[in-house]
Amino acid sequence: MKESSLFKSVFNATPIIIGILSCDGTFLEYNESLKKVSGYADDELRNLTIRDIIAPDDYEEVTKNFTSLVCGELTSLRMTRRFICKDGDVFWADVSSSPICGSDGKVRAVTCTAFDMTRQNNMGVALRRRTESLEAHFEKQGEAVVVLDEEMRILRVNRIFEEASGYSEAEAAGAGGLAQFIHREDMETLKRYHRMRREQQGGVPEAYPCRLIDSKGAVRERTVKVSMIPGTGRSLVAIKGCMPEAPATPPARNMGEIFRLIAENSTDVVFITDLDLAVTYVSPSVKRVTGYTQEEFKLLKLQEFFSEESYLRAKQMLKDGLLGEYNAHVPLTTEYQCLHKDGTSRWIETITKLILTEYGHPVGITGASRDITERKQAEEALRRSEIKYRMLTEEIKDVVFGLTPDLRIDYISPVVSEFSGYSPEEMTHTHISQYLDSSQELDTALVLLEQAFCGNSTSTVYDFRFRAKDRPDFYVEVSCNPIYEGGKVILLQCVARDVTQRKQAEAALKEREQQLSVENIYLKRSIQKSERFGNIIGKSEAMQRVYELIIQAASSPANVVISGESGTGKELAARAIHDMSPRADKPFVPVNCGAIPESIIESEFFGYKKGAFTGAMCDKAGFLDLADGGTLFLDEVGEIGLNMQVKLLRALEGGGYTPIGSNRVKHASFSIVAATNRDLTELVRIRKMREDFFFRIHVIPIRLPPLRHRAEDIPLLIDHFFMKAGTDKPLPRISSKVRRSFMAYTWPGNVRELQNVLNRFLALNKVDFTGMPGGETSIPPGRARIDTAPGGDSCTLASQVERFEKEIIQSHLNRYQWNRSRVAQVLKIDRKTLASKIKKFKIAPVDEE
Incomplete structure (x- = not known):
C-alpha cells in the first residue's frame, strides 16, 4: 500500500475525531469519526463552519480562541466544550487544536483532534446525584x-x-x-x-x-x-430509640382489607395467582404498566403476555425456586420481557412469594411488578457504549490504560504489544515503576501520580522515559484523567503516546539554542572590537548599546520604534534589524509617511483595484502587500493621520485590510519598524496619535544618539565618507586642528550634515561651511586649514605622544564646554595636572585661536 493511502486509511479508521479547518472555520478535511459523532453527511459538513456546531453557551469562548489560533497569538489550545449533533443532541469533546503554517509563517489552517467526553460528563452527573441521594439517606435515617x-x-x-x-x-x-x-x-x-x-x-x-x-x-x-x-x-x-413516639394507631382492620387498601393505592402492580399462574387478583395500576384493565388482565393467559423465553423462565422459577424444599419462605426477584397492549415490548421487575396455609402448604403466589423498561434501555445503551469504548481502546494507536491507587495497571489496550513489546497480560496488575527508566525520573513520576490520586490535579500530562521489552528505551507522553467515586479518586484513566521524535527534536533545538547563544556572545565581542555594524559606522559606547538593542529586536517578532534627531541614521538601523531577522530574505519596504498626501495614503498602503477611482487603470499592490512576509519601515510615523491609524491598527491586529474598490478582506504578515524624530508620547497626549496605535507599534524602543554625543566616532565617519567617495585623485588629509574642530562642533544636522561638509570639501578642495546651520561652536571659515603635506610635524616618539595627548585634552575640553573639573574627572587626572598641561600645550578655545 502506498504511504498516502496508508495515512488516509489510518485517518479514517482512527476513533479519534479529526478535523482540519480553514482560517474562516470551514471544514477542509475530516475523518469518519467526526461524521459518526455529529450525524452530518459529507455534503452537509462541507457547508458548515466550526461555529455552526458549537453549543450556544460555549460559542463566544470557542470563537475567541479560534481567532487567536488563526492570528498566531496561540500556538496550541486544549479545551473541553459542548457541540451540537445534527439531531440536536449535545456531545462533550476534549479538543486539542494547533495552527498549520505555510513556508512564509502565515497560518493556513487549523488542525483539531478530539475525544468524545460525553460519557465521562454523564458519569459525573450520575455521581453527583448518587452523592445527593446518600446525603439524603444519612439525614433521613430512622x-x-x-x-x-x-x-x-x-x-x-x-x-x-x-x-x-x-x-x-x-x-x-x-x-x-x-x-x-x-x-x-x-x-x-x-x-x-x-x-x-x-x-x-x-x-x-x-x-x-x-x-x-x-x-x-x-x-x-x-x-x-x-x-x-x-x-x-x-x-x-x-x-x-431516638425517633419521636408514633401517634396512636387506629383500630385494627381485617388483614385482607389492609392488603387490598395497599394494593389499590400502590403504583406497582400487585397480583395474586394460583399455582398454575392463573391471575386471581391484580391491582388497578396494571392498566398504567400493561395497558390492560383489571378484568382484561385476569382473562389474559400469561403466555400471551410474557415473551416465550420469559414465560418458560417463570414456569421454571415456580418449579425450582418457589416450590423448592428450602426456598418456600424466600421471595424471588426476576426480570421479565412482556408485551404491552399497544404492541410495544416492555420490561418488568417482579418480586414473588408463595402463599402458604397454616400447615405450610402452598396454595398460590403473591407479588408485585414495576416497569423497568427505561432502566433496561439505559443498561443496554451503557453496554453498547462499553463495547464501543472497548473497540476504541483496541483500535486507537495510542495506549489506553487504567492505574489503581497503588499505581498498578488495572487494564491496558492490546496496542501496547506493538508499542513496547509487552503483551496486555504481562502488564496487567503490575506496578508502573517497572516500566519507568532511571531512579530520579521514577521518583518524580511516582510523586506526580500520587498527587493525582490525592485530588491535587485534574487532567494532567507527563513525559516519561519508558523501558521497553524488545526496543531501545523511548519517551512517552502520558495524559491522566482522574475518575472519582465518593469524592475520592479511584482510578486514573491514562493515554500514552510515543513522543521520542518530539523529544529528539527538542534536544536538537536546545543544542542549537546553546550554539546560537555562544555565537551571540562571540558576535557581541566582535561588535565591540569592530568599527562598524552592518552599514552603521561607529564604535563608541553609545553605539554599542544601540547595536545590542538591534540584535535583540532582530530576534523578536515584536514591533520596533527607532527615535532620534534628523540625520542620525534611523533607516540604516531599520535595515540592520531586518537583515539580522528571520525575515532577511523577504522584502524590506521603506515608506516615508510624511511625504504621502492624506487623500491617497489609504490606497498607497492597501492598494486598489482597476476602476476604483479616476486614473485607476490597473490593479496596484499596496505597501502591505509588498511587505508580506518581510518588514514594513514607517519613516516619520508621527505624520500618519488618526483615520489611517485606525485602519492600520486593524490590519496589525489580524483583522485584515480591504484594497480600494474591493470587497475582499486580505491579510498580510509583516514586522513593523517605525522611525520618528518627534516625541510620540507627546503626540498621544495632544491627541494626534491614538493610544492603542502607539502601544501596538511602540514595543521595543531604540534611541539613536546624536553625533555630538559620540564625537569619538567622527574620525571613523570622516575616513568612511572619504573611502566611499572613491575619487581617482589622491585624497587630501585634514589637519589634526580641523579634526579637533570637527569633534568640538555640535553638528545639529548630525551624520548627514557631516557628510554634506565632507562632500563639499572633496568638490572644492577646501572646507566651506557656507549654508551650514549655526551651533554652539561654529567654525569660522578662516580658522580651518587643510594640511596636504605628507608630514609637517616632527616624527619623534615624544613629539607624537605629546601631540596625541594634546588632541585628547583639546577634544574633551571642547566636548564639555571647557568644564575643567568634568574633563579632569573623565580623564582621571588631577585638576592641577590638567591646568598645567593646558598651559604647556598652549590649548585655547577654538574661537580664541
Whole structure:
C-alpha cells in the first residue's frame, strides 16, 4: 500500500475525531469519526463552519480562541466544550487544536483532534446525584447517627440526633464532644470498647445500652451500635430509640382489607395467582404498566403476555425456586420481557412469594411488578457504549490504560504489544515503576501520580522515559484523567503516546539554542572590537548599546520604534534589524509617511483595484502587500493621520485590510519598524496619535544618539565618507586642528550634515561651511586649514605622544564646554595636572585661536 493511502486509511479508521479547518472555520478535511459523532453527511459538513456546531453557551469562548489560533497569538489550545449533533443532541469533546503554517509563517489552517467526553460528563452527573441521594439517606435515617474521628471527636450528626438531643450539629461538634451527651459511667464503657475495636481485640458487643443526656438534662435509656468506616479511621455510631413516639394507631382492620387498601393505592402492580399462574387478583395500576384493565388482565393467559423465553423462565422459577424444599419462605426477584397492549415490548421487575396455609402448604403466589423498561434501555445503551469504548481502546494507536491507587495497571489496550513489546497480560496488575527508566525520573513520576490520586490535579500530562521489552528505551507522553467515586479518586484513566521524535527534536533545538547563544556572545565581542555594524559606522559606547538593542529586536517578532534627531541614521538601523531577522530574505519596504498626501495614503498602503477611482487603470499592490512576509519601515510615523491609524491598527491586529474598490478582506504578515524624530508620547497626549496605535507599534524602543554625543566616532565617519567617495585623485588629509574642530562642533544636522561638509570639501578642495546651520561652536571659515603635506610635524616618539595627548585634552575640553573639573574627572587626572598641561600645550578655545 502506498504511504498516502496508508495515512488516509489510518485517518479514517482512527476513533479519534479529526478535523482540519480553514482560517474562516470551514471544514477542509475530516475523518469518519467526526461524521459518526455529529450525524452530518459529507455534503452537509462541507457547508458548515466550526461555529455552526458549537453549543450556544460555549460559542463566544470557542470563537475567541479560534481567532487567536488563526492570528498566531496561540500556538496550541486544549479545551473541553459542548457541540451540537445534527439531531440536536449535545456531545462533550476534549479538543486539542494547533495552527498549520505555510513556508512564509502565515497560518493556513487549523488542525483539531478530539475525544468524545460525553460519557465521562454523564458519569459525573450520575455521581453527583448518587452523592445527593446518600446525603439524603444519612439525614433521613430512622436512627440518630453520629460520625466520630479516631479521637472520638464529633464530625457529623444527622437531623434525628439534633431533634433527640436538642443540640445543633455545630453545637454537637463543640469542645464538649461526645461526653456532653453520654452519661459519665457509660462514656467510660464507650471509650474502652472504642479502644478495643481499634486494636482489633475480640469481645466487643455489637450493640449495648447507653444513657443519652439531652440539652435540657433529661436522661433517656437508649441502645448504641458502633461500626468502623473502612479505610478512614472513623466510626459510625447509631443510637436507637431516638425517633419521636408514633401517634396512636387506629383500630385494627381485617388483614385482607389492609392488603387490598395497599394494593389499590400502590403504583406497582400487585397480583395474586394460583399455582398454575392463573391471575386471581391484580391491582388497578396494571392498566398504567400493561395497558390492560383489571378484568382484561385476569382473562389474559400469561403466555400471551410474557415473551416465550420469559414465560418458560417463570414456569421454571415456580418449579425450582418457589416450590423448592428450602426456598418456600424466600421471595424471588426476576426480570421479565412482556408485551404491552399497544404492541410495544416492555420490561418488568417482579418480586414473588408463595402463599402458604397454616400447615405450610402452598396454595398460590403473591407479588408485585414495576416497569423497568427505561432502566433496561439505559443498561443496554451503557453496554453498547462499553463495547464501543472497548473497540476504541483496541483500535486507537495510542495506549489506553487504567492505574489503581497503588499505581498498578488495572487494564491496558492490546496496542501496547506493538508499542513496547509487552503483551496486555504481562502488564496487567503490575506496578508502573517497572516500566519507568532511571531512579530520579521514577521518583518524580511516582510523586506526580500520587498527587493525582490525592485530588491535587485534574487532567494532567507527563513525559516519561519508558523501558521497553524488545526496543531501545523511548519517551512517552502520558495524559491522566482522574475518575472519582465518593469524592475520592479511584482510578486514573491514562493515554500514552510515543513522543521520542518530539523529544529528539527538542534536544536538537536546545543544542542549537546553546550554539546560537555562544555565537551571540562571540558576535557581541566582535561588535565591540569592530568599527562598524552592518552599514552603521561607529564604535563608541553609545553605539554599542544601540547595536545590542538591534540584535535583540532582530530576534523578536515584536514591533520596533527607532527615535532620534534628523540625520542620525534611523533607516540604516531599520535595515540592520531586518537583515539580522528571520525575515532577511523577504522584502524590506521603506515608506516615508510624511511625504504621502492624506487623500491617497489609504490606497498607497492597501492598494486598489482597476476602476476604483479616476486614473485607476490597473490593479496596484499596496505597501502591505509588498511587505508580506518581510518588514514594513514607517519613516516619520508621527505624520500618519488618526483615520489611517485606525485602519492600520486593524490590519496589525489580524483583522485584515480591504484594497480600494474591493470587497475582499486580505491579510498580510509583516514586522513593523517605525522611525520618528518627534516625541510620540507627546503626540498621544495632544491627541494626534491614538493610544492603542502607539502601544501596538511602540514595543521595543531604540534611541539613536546624536553625533555630538559620540564625537569619538567622527574620525571613523570622516575616513568612511572619504573611502566611499572613491575619487581617482589622491585624497587630501585634514589637519589634526580641523579634526579637533570637527569633534568640538555640535553638528545639529548630525551624520548627514557631516557628510554634506565632507562632500563639499572633496568638490572644492577646501572646507566651506557656507549654508551650514549655526551651533554652539561654529567654525569660522578662516580658522580651518587643510594640511596636504605628507608630514609637517616632527616624527619623534615624544613629539607624537605629546601631540596625541594634546588632541585628547583639546577634544574633551571642547566636548564639555571647557568644564575643567568634568574633563579632569573623565580623564582621571588631577585638576592641577590638567591646568598645567593646558598651559604647556598652549590649548585655547577654538574661537580664541
